[in-house]
Each structure stands twice: as structure tokens, then as C-alpha cells.
Amino acid sequence: MPKAQRNFFNLTKFWQDNSLILKEVKSFRKIAILAVIFSFLAASFEGVSIGFLLSFLQKLTTPNQPIETGIGWVDMILTSNVWSISPIYRISLLILLSTWMRATFNYFSAIYTESAQLHLADSLHKLIFEQLQSLRLSYFSQTNSGELINIITTEIERTKQSFSGVAFLFTRILTVCVYFVVMFSLSWQLSIISVLIFALLGVGLSTLNKRVRETSFGISSANAKFTAIAVEFINGIRTVQAFSTQEFERQRFYQASTNQLNAAIKVVMAWTMVRPIAEGVATTALISLIVISFTTFTLPVASLLTFFFVLVRVIPNIQDINGTFAALNTLQGSLENIRGILQTHDKPYLRNGKLKFPGLKRSIDLVSVDFGYTADNLVLSNITLTIERGKTTALVGSSGAGKTTLADLIPRFYDPTQGQILVDGIDLQKLEINSFRRKMAIVSQDTFIFNASIRDNIAYGTTGASEAEIREVAKLANALEFIAQMPQGFDTNLGDRGVRLSGGQRQRIAIARALLRNPEILILDEATSALDSVSERLIQQSLDKLSQGKTVIAIAHRLSTIAKADKVVVLEQGRIVEQGRYQELLELKGKLWKYHKMQYEATQSD
Ligand SMILES: Nc1ncnc2c1ncn2[C@@H]1O[C@H](COP(=O)(O)OP(=O)(O)OP(=O)(O)O)[C@@H](O)[C@H]1O
Structure with missing residues (x-):
């Protein structure tokens, strides 16, 4: 029997299935x-x-x-x-x-x-947050963010209701037990007949409850799809408008909303049926009992009246129990989704090391490193490379060659599938990763700008930075001028993902953020790609100053930005094809020379 088929009637299974949630x-x-x-x-x-x-x-x-x-x-x-x-x-x-x-x-x-x-909702929010924090990047690249948002919001909201459902169910069951004790003390014969009738009713209704449970999975998946589409539409609104795909998006959105509606109606149809059926059958049972008792048993009038009075009270309670079972079954899909996110056996975790990173003394060495995002497709093959302390190592290669992937292995966003990365001779996986990452700053193509002030965005990840330090790094990153023109200067709120900034401005904020960390190791992934040539020169100067004495791993398409690098590594389809000083490689007339020539010719024709 698949997990989804297990039901609330089987309490052991229910506990096993939901222990991750119930533990809370x-x-x-x-x-x-x-x-x-x-x-x-x-x-x-x-x-x-x-x-x-x-x-x-x-x-x-x-x-x-x-x-x-x-x-x-x-x-x-x-x-x-x-x-x-x-x-x-x-x-x-x-x-x-x-x-x-x-x-x-x-x-x-x-x-x-x-x-x-x-x-319960608060605990689940925090538990899911901890779970998401401990997962590797690869989990997020394979999971739809809309579905995750749906779980954190809608599914937790629905699961929350299950608590009152279970509490209600518990008290109703106890109450019915109390009523049964009274009924048995009045007439055990009539009571046994009543219990038998109710038991038969319960068995009959369990078939209906199973249907309710099945429909609940439909609503969970419809909710997830709807949230995913809504989030995508809002995030991609620029592209939607630019490509005039409003009609396409409307159809997608409307369809998802209609699917959600239909799934919800199916659930309503299934679970509302439980109560009237229970009511009809129970009333029939009650009338039959009255007839049987008058013709078969002789009881004092007061006892008979009390018996029926209690029985009349039992029936709505039994209906409540059935109704609540049905309602709880409509929440099964949500429980399954939350379980899915909390269970650990199927998720990628970062195995953290214990050694504190004291600072780089010699070098970071990649030794025969292979890496693939999937088992059957290697993106990096047999990479052996030394990144020396205090030197700039530049990664060059065509788009998709694996430059970003290689740089992502250094902060352990991903781990090699084969081979080792050594930091001063110690396996990177043995280091306590946050102590290593704290000594590092990354300026990448897609630096995230938070919906907060410019000041908070620059200071993100650096505690206790003074106003003067923030101004200083903004100046070094050539950002002071545009910040001064903002309505509230450093206090200006940057909006969702920094929508109030130009691409170049966003990048300068990212550079200022990295400068403030005063890192030992700096990863620059196309750090100056969104800048015009004047800004690029200015930033390049400040990056040069910042890079002095630091270990830099720089990825750049524009070779001019890495001409002074201590070592240039040329990647081709995930393999290192050349490495050495810029001039030396040019003299070889190999791959770098080709890139150099292409870019030089392109600049000439411009
Ligand atoms: N998260 C991911 N999951 C699966 N494949 C990925 C992922 N990220 C990158 N790839 C694949 O890995 C290969 C190398 O990508 P990578 O981003 O490292 O190249 P790059 O040299 O940095 O390219 P560019 O210069 O265009 O940024 C590409 O074929 C890409 O499709």
C-alpha cells in the first residue's frame, strides 16, 4: 500500500508517517x-x-x-x-x-x-527553515521555488488545522465513550445493538473517507502549481512585458487557478457527502432501535427516555467524528508535502568538517578533480590546479566551459565527484565550512540585492561595520556618486532584488559588499561585466587595489581585465588546456592567443 493510502484510522501508521511533524x-x-x-x-x-x-x-x-x-x-x-x-x-x-x-x-x-x-505553524516554519539552510545548492537547483513557497505558506496553514481537528476528534471520542458507559448502565442489550450499528456505519464510511484522502492530493499539487506559476509570473514580469506574452501568461495563470478550483471542489464534494450519509444511516438506526426496544425489551420509562436522550446526543458526536476524519483526510496531501520536505534520507546535505580555518598560508590545490551536476555528465574533468596565496588566478574559456562551476567548488557550493581540493594540504571537506567562507568574498554575475537600504545591503554579512567603513568601501567601489543622488542616500530602499538599481549600480553595491568583508580569498565571477568601459576601468583599478596581497580567483570574458593575472588557466569543455602567465601563453599561440586575437579584432572593428 503506498504511503498516501494510509489513513487516519490506522493510528500507528499515522504516527509513523507523520512523526516528523508530530514531534514538534x-x-x-x-x-x-x-x-x-x-x-x-x-x-x-x-x-x-x-x-x-x-x-x-x-x-x-x-x-x-x-x-x-x-x-x-x-x-x-x-x-x-x-x-x-x-x-x-x-x-x-x-x-x-x-x-x-x-x-x-x-x-x-x-x-x-x-x-x-x-x-505548530511556528515550529514547522522554523523546522523547514533549518532544513532548507542545511541543504546544498544542488537541492535548490532541482526544486521549484514556487512549490517551496507553497509548502511554507499554504501547506503549513492547512496542516495547522489538523491540530484542532485531532483535539476535537479526541474529545468527541472520549465523550462518546462516556455516553456509552451511561448507555450500558441503562441497558446493555440496547447498547450492544447500538455499538454494532455504529461500527457498521464506521466501516461503511471508511470507503468514503478513502476517496476524500485521494482527492486531497489533487488539491495539494494544484496549490503547488498555482503558487509556482504566480511566483514565476511576478518574478518574470519584465520578460512577460518585453515579449508581449501577457496572453500566454494569462492562460497559464487562469488554467492553474481553475485547476485549483476544480481540485478544491472535488474535495468539498467528497467530504461533505460523509456527514449527510452518516446522519441518514444513524437516524434510520435510531428509529429501528426504538422499535426494537418497545417490542423486545422492558425498561422503566425514565431509563428508556434517558437512554434515547443519550443516544440522540451520541449521534451528532459520531457524525462529528466522521466529519472530522473526513476533514482531516482532506489535509493528507499537505501533510505529505511537509513530510516530503522534512525527511532527510533523500536530500543532499553538506558534511561539515571540524577544523577551524586559520587563514591561507600557501595554496589551494585541486588534485585530479572531476565534477558533474548529474552522474552521467561530467562538467569538469581531471582538473589539477594550484591557486597560490596572494596571487591572482584567472579562469578563461568559452561559455559553458566550466569556469563558474570550478569557482563554485572552492566555497564548497558543490563537492568534486572525484579527486580532492586541498587547502594548505588539508582536505577542504575537513574544514569547518563557515570559518572558511567567512574569509572569502564572492562577487558573481547574479549577486542578490535584498529589499533593504543601500547601507544594509553593503553591510550584509559583515557585523559591526561603521558608517565610515561603509562610505569608504562605497567610494572604492565607485558607488558613492550614484548613492548620493538617491533620494535618501545610504538609507534608500533598493526594492525586491534591487529593482531600483541599474545593472552596473547593482554590481558596484556587490563589490562594495565584498570590499567591506576585507576577505583573504576573493572570487570575482565576471565582476565587471555589467559596466560601461569608463566605470569598468575605475572599478578595475579599485579591484586591483583590493586584490593586492589577496588570493584572487577571477573569471572574465574580457581578457583586458585579467592581463595582469599571475596565472591564467584556459578551460575547454571542462578540461584545462593551457595554464601560465598571460604573455607566456600568448607566445604559445594556442587557445588564449586565439581568444586574444578574436577580442582584439572585435575591439578594432568597434
Ligand atoms: N546547476 C546546474 N545544474 C546542471 N548543469 C549546470 C548547472 N550549472 C551549470 N551547468 C552546466 O555546466 C556547464 C558549465 O557551466 P558553467 O556555468 O560552469 O560555465 P561557464 O564557463 O562559467 O560559462 P559562462 O562563461 O557562460 O558563465 C554548462 O554546460 C552548464 O549547462
Whole structure:
């Protein structure tokens, strides 16, 4: 049986399947226990007040008869001579008291159930965040961000409801047990017949519940697709407008929304059917019982009345139980999605080392390194390369040759599939990765600009930077001039992903951010690609200054930016084809010479 088919009736399986989520209840167990206790007390007092109400009605209709509820201790209280007020007032007072008690318990039960739900959502948010933080980049390149957002928002919201569902279910089951005890004390024969009827009803309804469960997976996947399309549409709005694909996007969006609607309607159709069917069958059972009891069993009228009165109370409770099972089943898809993100066996984690990185002394060495994003396709083959401390190593090659991939191996965004990376002779995987990354700065083609002020964006990742230091790096990155022209200077908010900046401005902020870290190791991936030639020259000068004494790995298409590098490494289809000083390689008249000639000719024709 596939996991998805397991249901709420099988509590062991339910626990096993959802233990990753249920474990979280531990962090707010006091609130959860109080929620259950108060819900139970509220439900019990509902039963108590009904009992008193029955006695009240009896007393009104037959005032001369002694009070007989069929439950000894209640009768004793009501008929006791210790009290000086008349029985009808005693019952009224008891009804009032029990109703107020029930209302109070209901109030606390609502508070604790709601808080428990909110705590569950909060714990799941944080748990998923920790999980995402510990995963490698490769997980994110294979997962749709819209689907992840859907899980963190919608699916957690839906899962949250399952807590109140389970608490409600628990109290209803306990209440029904209490009612059954009363019923058995009144007539065991009638009770057995009732239990049998309810059991048959339960078995019949489980088929319906299975259908509800199946439909719930449809709604989860429709929600995920809808969020993914919505996120993509918002993120890609520039491209949508530029390519006039509004109609195409409209169709995609409308279709996803309609699919979501249809999936939700299927769930509603399936689960709303459970309650009326349960109601119809239960009422039929009740009428049959009345007929059987009048013709077969002889019971005192008061007991028979109480029995049926209790039975009448049991039925809506049983309906509630079935209804809640059905409602919980509609949440199965969400639970499955959250489980999917939390389970660990199928995800790539970074195995962190223990050694603190004290700073680079000699070199970073790549020894016979192979790497592929997938097992069957190597992107880097047999890379052996020494990146010397304090020197600039430039990576050159055609688009797709593997330059970025090679640079990504240094901060361990990915690990080699074969071979080793040694940092001063120590395997990189043995280093505590954050101690290594803290000594490093990366300026890449797609540096992320946060929806925060310019100041916060520059200071991102560097704690305790002073105003003067931030200004200084902005000046060095040639950014001071455009920042001064912004409406609120350094306080200007940059908007989502820095939409309020030009490409070149974004890059200068990224460079300032890297400068502020004062890194030992600097990775520059096309760091000056979005700049005009004047800005490029200015930035190149500041990068040259920044690079002095630092270990730099620079990737550049424009050879002019790396002409002064200490070592140039030429990559071709994932292999190193040449390495040496720029001039030496030119004299070889090999690959670099070809690139050089091509770029020189291109510049001439410009
Ligand atoms: N996350 C990824 N998953 C799968 N394949 C990838 C991924 N990133 C890059 N590749 C593939 O790896 C190969 C090398 O890409 P890489 O980005 O390293 O090249 P590059 O030399 O930096 O190119 P460019 O100069 O265009 O930036 C390409 O064929 C690319 O399609």
C-alpha cells in the first residue's frame, strides 16, 4: 500500500508517517495538553447539562413523580433533604452552573487549541527553515521555488488545522465513550445493538473517507502549481512585458487557478457527502432501535427516555467524528508535502568538517578533480590546479566551459565527484565550512540585492561595520556618486532584488559588499561585466587595489581585465588546456592567443 493510502484510522501508521511533524508538539506540549484537557472538560459538561435538562423536563411534565434520571448519584443530589430549596430550582441552578462551567471550559479550550495551532505553524516554519539552510545548492537547483513557497505558506496553514481537528476528534471520542458507559448502565442489550450499528456505519464510511484522502492530493499539487506559476509570473514580469506574452501568461495563470478550483471542489464534494450519509444511516438506526426496544425489551420509562436522550446526543458526536476524519483526510496531501520536505534520507546535505580555518598560508590545490551536476555528465574533468596565496588566478574559456562551476567548488557550493581540493594540504571537506567562507568574498554575475537600504545591503554579512567603513568601501567601489543622488542616500530602499538599481549600480553595491568583508580569498565571477568601459576601468583599478596581497580567483570574458593575472588557466569543455602567465601563453599561440586575437579584432572593428 503506498504511503498516501494510509489513513487516519490506522493510528500507528499515522504516527509513523507523520512523526516528523508530530514531534514538534513536544516544543509546546503544555499548551497542547491544556487544549485537550479543556476541550474534554467542555465536552463533558455538555453531557452533564443535558442530563440536568432531562431531569428538569421530567419534573415539569410529571411534578409529583420523584426524580429519576436513571443515574443514581444525580438522583441522590436532586432528591437529598440537605437542601432547603425545591427540586425544580435545584435542577435549574445545576443547569445554569454546568452551562457556565461548559462556557468557561469552551473559552479556555478555544484559547489553548488556537495557540497550539499557532505554535505548530511556528515550529514547522522554523523546522523547514533549518532544513532548507542545511541543504546544498544542488537541492535548490532541482526544486521549484514556487512549490517551496507553497509548502511554507499554504501547506503549513492547512496542516495547522489538523491540530484542532485531532483535539476535537479526541474529545468527541472520549465523550462518546462516556455516553456509552451511561448507555450500558441503562441497558446493555440496547447498547450492544447500538455499538454494532455504529461500527457498521464506521466501516461503511471508511470507503468514503478513502476517496476524500485521494482527492486531497489533487488539491495539494494544484496549490503547488498555482503558487509556482504566480511566483514565476511576478518574478518574470519584465520578460512577460518585453515579449508581449501577457496572453500566454494569462492562460497559464487562469488554467492553474481553475485547476485549483476544480481540485478544491472535488474535495468539498467528497467530504461533505460523509456527514449527510452518516446522519441518514444513524437516524434510520435510531428509529429501528426504538422499535426494537418497545417490542423486545422492558425498561422503566425514565431509563428508556434517558437512554434515547443519550443516544440522540451520541449521534451528532459520531457524525462529528466522521466529519472530522473526513476533514482531516482532506489535509493528507499537505501533510505529505511537509513530510516530503522534512525527511532527510533523500536530500543532499553538506558534511561539515571540524577544523577551524586559520587563514591561507600557501595554496589551494585541486588534485585530479572531476565534477558533474548529474552522474552521467561530467562538467569538469581531471582538473589539477594550484591557486597560490596572494596571487591572482584567472579562469578563461568559452561559455559553458566550466569556469563558474570550478569557482563554485572552492566555497564548497558543490563537492568534486572525484579527486580532492586541498587547502594548505588539508582536505577542504575537513574544514569547518563557515570559518572558511567567512574569509572569502564572492562577487558573481547574479549577486542578490535584498529589499533593504543601500547601507544594509553593503553591510550584509559583515557585523559591526561603521558608517565610515561603509562610505569608504562605497567610494572604492565607485558607488558613492550614484548613492548620493538617491533620494535618501545610504538609507534608500533598493526594492525586491534591487529593482531600483541599474545593472552596473547593482554590481558596484556587490563589490562594495565584498570590499567591506576585507576577505583573504576573493572570487570575482565576471565582476565587471555589467559596466560601461569608463566605470569598468575605475572599478578595475579599485579591484586591483583590493586584490593586492589577496588570493584572487577571477573569471572574465574580457581578457583586458585579467592581463595582469599571475596565472591564467584556459578551460575547454571542462578540461584545462593551457595554464601560465598571460604573455607566456600568448607566445604559445594556442587557445588564449586565439581568444586574444578574436577580442582584439572585435575591439578594432568597434
Ligand atoms: N546547476 C546546474 N545544474 C546542471 N548543469 C549546470 C548547472 N550549472 C551549470 N551547468 C552546466 O555546466 C556547464 C558549465 O557551466 P558553467 O556555468 O560552469 O560555465 P561557464 O564557463 O562559467 O560559462 P559562462 O562563461 O557562460 O558563465 C554548462 O554546460 C552548464 O549547462
